[in-house]
Amino acid sequence: MPLASQQAAHLLAMAERVAHAGSWTMDLKSPQWVSCSSEFSAIIGLLPERVITRDELTARFSPLCRDRIGWLLQQCSRHGTGFDEEMQIDTPSSRKWVRMVCEAVSNQRGQVRSLQGMLQDISDRKQAQQETLHLAMRLTTTLATITEAFVTLDRQCCFTHLNQESEQLLRHSSAELLGKEIWTVLVNDKNQRLRQELQRSIATGRQLEFEDFYPGLGKWLEVRACPFAEGLAVYFRDVSKRRKSQEQLMLLETCVARLNDIVLIAEAQPARKKVPYIVFVNHAFEQHTGYSRHEVLGQTPRKLLGPRAAQDEFERMARMLARKRQARSELLIYRKNGSCFWLELEIVQVADTADDLAHWVAVGRDITQRKVAADAIHQLAFYDPLTSLPNRLMLLNRLEQVMSQSVALRRNGALMFIDVDKLKVLNDTLGHHKGDMLLQQVAERLAGCVEDTDTVARLGGDEFVVLLENLGDDAAEATVKTRKLAEKVLEQLREPFDLSGHQHYTTSSIGVTSLNGPHDSVSEVLKQADLAMYQAKTTGRNSLCFFDPDMQAAVNANAAVSSELHTGLRKQEFVLHYQPQVDRQGCVTGVEALLRWQHPRRGLVMPADFIPMAEESGLILPLGQWALATACEQLAAWAHWPQAAGLSIAVNVSVRQFRHPDFVDQVMAEIRRNGVKPGHLKLELTETLLADGMDITLARMGTLKALGVTLALDDFGMGYSSLSALKRLPLDQLKIDKNFVAEVLIDQADAAISRTIITLAHSLNLEVVAEGVETQAQQDFLIAQGCDQFQGFLFSPPLPLKEMEAYLMEPGTHRKALAATLLPG
Numbered sequence: 001m002p003l004a005s006q007q008a009a010h011l012l013a014m015a016e017r018v019a020h021a022g023s024w025t026m027d028l029k030s031p032q033w034v035s036c037s038s039e040f041s042a043i044i045g046l047l048p049e050r051v052i053t054r055d056e057l058t059a060r061f062s063p064l065c066r067d068r069i070g071w072l073l074q075q076c077s078r079h080g081t082g083f084d085e086e087m088q089i090d091t092p093s094s095r096k097w098v099r100m101v102c103e104a105v106s107n108q109r110g111q112v113r114s115l116q117g118m119l120q121d122i123s124d125r126k127q128a129q130q131e132t133l134h135l136a137m138r139l140t141t142t143l144a145t146i147t148e149a150f151v152t153l154d155r156q157c158c159f160t161h162l163n164q165e166s167e168q169l170l171r172h173s174s175a176e177l178l179g180k181e182i183w184t185v186l187v188n189d190k191n192q193r194l195r196q197e198l199q200r201s202i203a204t205g206r207q208l209e210f211e212d213f214y215p216g217l218g219k220w221l222e223v224r225a226c227p228f229a230e231g232l233a234v235y236f237r238d239v240s241k242r243r244k245s246q247e248q249l250m251l252l253e254t255c256v257a258r259l260n261d262i263v264l265i266a267e268a269q270p271a272r273k274k275v276p277y278i279v280f281v282n283h284a285f286e287q288h289t290g291y292s293r294h295e296v297l298g299q300t301p302r303k304l305l306g307p308r309a310a311q312d313e314f315e316r317m318a319r320m321l322a323r324k325r326q327a328r329s330e331l332l333i334y335r336k337n338g339s340c341f342w343l344e345l346e347i348v349q350v351a352d353t354a355d356d357l358a359h360w361v362a363v364g365r366d367i368t369q370r371k372v373a374a375d376a377i378h379q380l381a382f383y384d385p386l387t388s389l390p391n392r393l394m395l396l397n398r399l400e401q402v403m404s405q406s407v408a409l410r411r412n413g414a415l416m417f418i419d420v421d422k423l424k425v426l427n428d429t430l431g432h433h434k435g436d437m438l439l440q441q442v443a444e445r446l447a448g449c450v451e452d453t454d455t456v457a458r459l460g461g462d463e464f465v466v467l468l469e470n471l472g473d474d475a476a477e478a479t480v481k482t483r484k485l486a487e488k489v490l491e492q493l494r495e496p497f498d499l500s501g502h503q504h505y506t507t508s509s510i511g512v513t514s515l516n517g518p519h520d521s522v523s524e525v526l527k528q529a530d531l532a533m534y535q536a537k538t539t540g541r542n543s544l545c546f547f548d549p550d551m552q553a554a555v556n557a558n559a560a561v562s563s564e565l566h567t568g569l570r571k572q573e574f575v576l577h578y579q580p581q582v583d584r585q586g587c588v589t590g591v592e593a594l595l596r597w598q599h600p601r602r603g604l605v606m607p608a609d610f611i612p613m614a615e616e617s618g619l620i621l622p623l624g625q626w627a628l629a630t631a632c633e634q635l636a637a638w639a640h641w642p643q644a645a646g647l648s649i650a651v652n653v654s655v656r657q658f659r660h661p662d663f664v665d666q667v668m669a670e671i672r673r674n675g676v677k678p679g680h681l682k683l684e685l686t687e688t689l690l691a692d693g694m695d696i697t698l699a700r701m702g703t704l705k706a707l708g709v710t711l712a713l714d715d716f717g718m719g720y721s722s723l724s725a726l727k728r729l730p731l732d733q734l735k736i737d738k739n740f741v742a743e744v745l746i747d748q749a750d751a752a753i754s755r756t757i758i759t760l761a762h763s764l765n766l767e768v769v770a771e772g773v774e775t776q777a778q779q780d781f782l783i784a785q786g787c788d789q790f791q792g793f794l795f796s797p798p799l800p801l802k803e804m805e806a807y808l809m810e811p812g813t814h815r816k817a818l819a820a821t822l823l824p825g
C-alpha cells in the first residue's frame, strides 16, 4: 500500500474509533460477503476477521429488528434505496443501540452492484435520552402533585416555568412572565432581599427559606428556593393569615403585658393534630405560676398544669368549650414550686379560621383571697364556733344526703339525739365559761366515739347529734351497733369532766331513730330522734330510748291540739278553779286547784279533754309548772287574808312532771319565791307513780317531805299500788277515789274496801280524804268509818277564784245552797 493510502487508512480507522462508527461493504454476488472495518467488527462483537456473510450480519440484529433489516437491505439491493435507521443488535456480551446507514453502489448502467454503509454505536446517547425521558416523566408527575405555587427560574432568575397556582398567586399568566426576571412581579419595599437571597442560592447551591411581605400582592409569602443545575425551583406559600394572627398576638401581648390578670393563648394547628399548645403568656402568668415564658411556649396547657391539677374540671371545661366556645370555672392551680392558688378562669375559643387555626384565649384571676374568705364564711355558716362541730345547717345537708343514699344503696343509718343534763345549772352556778368548757369536752368525747365517716353536730345549747352513716345492710345488726354506740356515749359522758380544776359530773339522755327505709323528710327524722330523746329524759337521767312509731302516731294525732295548747299557754288561756276540802266539822281546811282552759272558741275546757294531750306532747311540764307557780302565788296572796290564811292548796302533779329531773328544784324555787309555808302546799301524786321507778320516786318524795311539803296520794284504790309500797312512802294523806265514794252506799264490796282503806291509812298515820262526796248520806257513812276530810259537790264544785273567795266569806250559805240545788230530794 502506498504511503499516502496507508496514512489515509490509519486516519479513517482512528476516525471510526473516535466516532464509535465502523464501515462495511456488501458484495451482492452470492454468498454476499460483507467486509467489515475493525471498528465495525468491534461494535457487533466479532473478531477482527472483517468478513462475514449477509445472513450472519442479519442474525446479529435483535429479533425485533431482524425482519426489518433484511427487508431494508433487500430494497436497497433491488432498487438502490438507501436507509438510515436506529436499531438494536445483540452482541455476545450485550444489547446495543446502533445507527445503521446504508447506500447502494451502482455500475454505469445503473445496476446495483454492492451496498456500503456505516454502523454507529449510539447506546450511550440512547441511554441518556432514556434517562432524560424518565426524568421528564417524573418531573411532570411531580409538578402535577405540587399544589403550592411553584416556579422554576434560570440562573438569571428569569421564569422558565410557572404552575397554575403560581399564576394565580402572582396574578399573571405564564405567557406574560416566562423569560422575565422574577422581581419584575414580586416587588417589595426591602426589594433587594428577594434578589439577594435568590442570587446567593444560585451562587452557593444552597436551599433557602424566608418570609417577606409583598405590598404589590398585599401578602406575606413564605419563599423556599431549591437550586438545580439550570437555576432554581421556587415555592411560594401565602402565610398572611398566620402572620396576621401573630401580629395580633404581638399587639395583644403589648396590651395585656401590664394586666394583673393572667393571660394565656393557645393555638391548635391541623399539622399538630389540633392539640393546643401555648403561643403566648403574659407577665402576670409568669409571676403567678413561676414559669418563665420560654419554659411554657410550645407546651400544651394541660401538661403545664401538671397531673395534680383538677383534671376533671378541665374535662368539664373542654366539653363546655366544644359546645359553647367558652367556659368558666374556678380551679386550684399548682405553681412551679408546688404551692397552689385559686384561679378564676375564663376561656374563649376564637373562631376557627379558614386555614383551620384555632385559638383559645384564657384569662384568669387569682381569687385565693376571696376563696379563703369564702371558706371562713363557710366555716361560720356551717360550723359551731364553740366546738367547731358541724352546726344544724350542715347537719341538715348531710342528713339529706345520707337519707337519699340510704334508700338508694339500701344502707342502714341512724340518728342520735344527745342531751346533756343540767347544763343550765352548771351555767348558773359556775358561770358560762365552765359551761362552754363542758360543751367542748363533750364534743371531743363524742367525736372520739364515732367513725370518721359519721357526723357529730351541735344543734345549739346542750343538744348534740350523731349521724351514723353506714351501719351495713342488715337492719337488726344496725340496731345492735347503734345501741352499743349509744351506750358507749352514755358511759363516756358519765366520766368526770375536768373544768380547769373543777371536777364535774353530768349525765345525758339519748334518743335514737333509724334511717332505714324511706322517710318523708329530714325534719321528720329529727323530730323522731328528739321525741325519743324526750322519752329517754322522762324515764330518768342517763338513759337511752329508741323511737317507735307509736310515739309518733300519738304525737301526730294530738299535734293539732298540742299546737293549740302551746298557743293557749303563751296567751295565758289557762286558769285555776278551786274546790274546798272540809273536815268532819264542816270547816274548810284547804282547796284543790283544778286546771281549766278558757278556750277562745270552745269555752271552758275541762282537764279530761286536754291533760292527756299535754302529757303526751310534754306540754304538761310547762302547764304543771304554771299551775304550781299560780297556786303558790295564791297561797302567798291568801296569807294576808284571815279567812284563807290557814288554808292549804292541793296541786295535782302528773307522773311525767314528777319524774322530770328539775321537779324538786322547781317546787323549792316556787316556795322560796313566794315565801309560802311549805306545809300549805299539798302535792297530789297518783298511784301510777308507784308502778315502776320506785327508787327515784321514794328519793324525790323524801326530799319534798324534808322540805315540809304535804304529800297526798290521789285516786287511791284504783289498783296500782301495793299496800306494802304504801308503807314505804313518806305520805301525809290518802284520797279515796270518787268512784268508790259513789258506790259506798250501793255496793257492799266498795263499802268494805273503803272501810279497809280508812283503817289501813290510819294505821300508817295517814289522813284520809274522800273526794266526790255528793250526798249527805255518803258523808255520814264516811264519817262513821272515820274519814277525816271531804271534798265534793255536797260542799262546792270547783269555783273560779273570785267565787271561791266569796264562798270562803260565807261557807255555810254556800254549802246549803249548793246541797239544795244538787240534791233536791
Ligand code: C2E
Binding pocket: 579, 593, 594, 595, 606, 607, 608, 611, 624, 627, 651, 652, 653, 654, 684, 714, 715, 738, 771, 772, 773, 774, 791, 792, 793, 794, 797, 798
Ligand atoms: P282529780 O285530781 O281526781 O280531781 C277531782 C275531780 O273530781 C275534778 O275533776 C273535780 O271537778 C271532780 N269532782 C269534784 N267533786 C266532785 C263530785 O262531787 N262528783 C264528781 N263526779 N266529780 C267531782 P276535774 O276538775 O274535771 O279534773 C279532772 C282531773 O284532771 C283531775 O282529777 C286531775 O287528775 C286532773 N287535773 C286537774 N287539774 C290538774 C292540774 O293542775 N294538773 C294535773 N296534772 N292534773 C290536773
Ligand code: CA
Binding pocket: 592, 652, 684, 714
Ligand atoms: Ca286531785
Ligand code: CA
Binding pocket: 714, 715, 735, 737, 738, 771
Ligand atoms: Ca282524784
